[in-house]
Amino acid sequence: MLRLLLAAQQSGELQTGLKAIGRGIVYGAAAIGPGIGIGLVVGNAITAMARQPEAAGMVRTTMFLGIAFTEALALFGFVLAFIL
Amino acid sequence: MVLGLEFPPVSHLVNWPEIAFKDTPFAISKVTITYVLAVVFTFLLFFVAGRRAKLVPAGVQNVAESSLDFVRESVIMQTIGADGVGFLPFLTTMFFFIFFINIFEVIPIFQMPGNARIAVPLLLAVTVWIMYNFIGIKRAGFFGYLKQSCVPPGVPKFVLPLVVFIEFISVFFVRPFSLAIRLFANMLAGHFILVTFALLTADVWAATYVGAAVPFALLVALTGFEVLVALLQAFIFSILTAVYIGGAMHPDH
Numbered sequence: 001m002l003r004l005l006l007a008a009q010q011s012g013e014l015q016t017g018l019k020a021i022g023r024g025i026v027y028g029a030a031a032i033g034p035g036i037g038i039g040l041v042v043g044n045a046i047t048a049m050a051r052q053p054e055a056a057g058m059v060r061t062t063m064f065l066g067i068a069f070t071e072a073l074a075l076f077g078f079v080l081a082f083i084l
Numbered sequence: 085m086v087l088g089l090e091f092p093p094v095s096h097l098v099n100w101p102e103i104a105f106k107d108t109p110f111a112i113s114k115v116t117i118t119y120v121l122a123v124v125f126t127f128l129l130f131f132v133a134g135r136r137a138k139l140v141p142a143g144v145q146n147v148a149e150s151s152l153d154f155v156r157e158s159v160i161m162q163t164i165g166a167d168g169v170g171f172l173p174f175l176t177t178m179f180f181f182i183f184f185i186n187i188f189e190v191i192p193i194f195q196m197p198g199n200a201r202i203a204v205p206l207l208l209a210v211t212v213w214i215m216y217n218f219i220g221i222k223r224a225g226f227f228g229y230l231k232q233s234c235v236p237p238g239v240p241k242f243v244l245p246l247v248v249f250i251e252f253i254s255v256f257f258v259r260p261f262s263l264a265i266r267l268f269a270n271m272l273a274g275h276f277i278l279v280t281f282a283l284l285t286a287d288v289w290a291a292t293y294v295g296a297a298v299p300f301a302l303l304v305a306l307t308g309f310e311v312l313v314a315l316l317q318a319f320i321f322s323i324l325t326a327v328y329i330g331g332a333m334h335p336d337h
Binding site: 062075 | 094157158159162266268270272273319320323324327
């Protein structure tokens, strides 16, 4: 096992593999928080629209704003995964 | 069996061969052509609609008028207020420019969103950054603007240094950065998704003809979704611009 690891390290395969794993972890971890956040934003926006349909236009605009701010964190992770 | 699904390296998906003026800063590739076309379309849309403006709108004039109305009612009125109507031309032009660049993602032959390259989003974000800072400084003076954007009212004394530091970073560095990254990463991700499903369809088709129906159906659905994303990102970019301008104009809320 150790010999295999050392052989992989010498040929540079280990580095490539670990980098791929790191990229996966970076984007996966970055998507957790915004996923929950966008769920909360949209869920509450739907509740608000159902309670007060006449305010739907205002709620929708604010909802998109909230989504945009929350989503930015996941997108930073997405970009970072490619920079790595 | 699908065994070797080779995903091409990222640089192959966003770099296009240069057609003319090779190896100069003015090299023309497919992406450059989409930028020029987006400018031309944006110009033509309002030029044609405005040149033969009639009392009862028809055709292109309908599109132009309803989009101006949309930007005024759901972007400016919701964020800046009635005194921000002067920004209507700027915001509408930006909306259409971004939308036309984005929509090339799903147009055959092109199939490359120009905003999947950082250049244009970054340029637009820097323009917006200069704009809202200029408006704020013009309105409140340099130090007044610095104070209004870094010191939120009603913060206890002992956390003030930390809050000021965070607000300074957020207003002057994170805002333009996140504005550019949001547009760029959304379009890049959409482009990758379409490429992935197109490759998957081609590979499954080569192995089993029938099985390709599933990824192909997903590809069609995702293409429709990307049209929505193109529209939504243009909307979000212009509404965030309006929010930042509104923040510089009305610091109290």
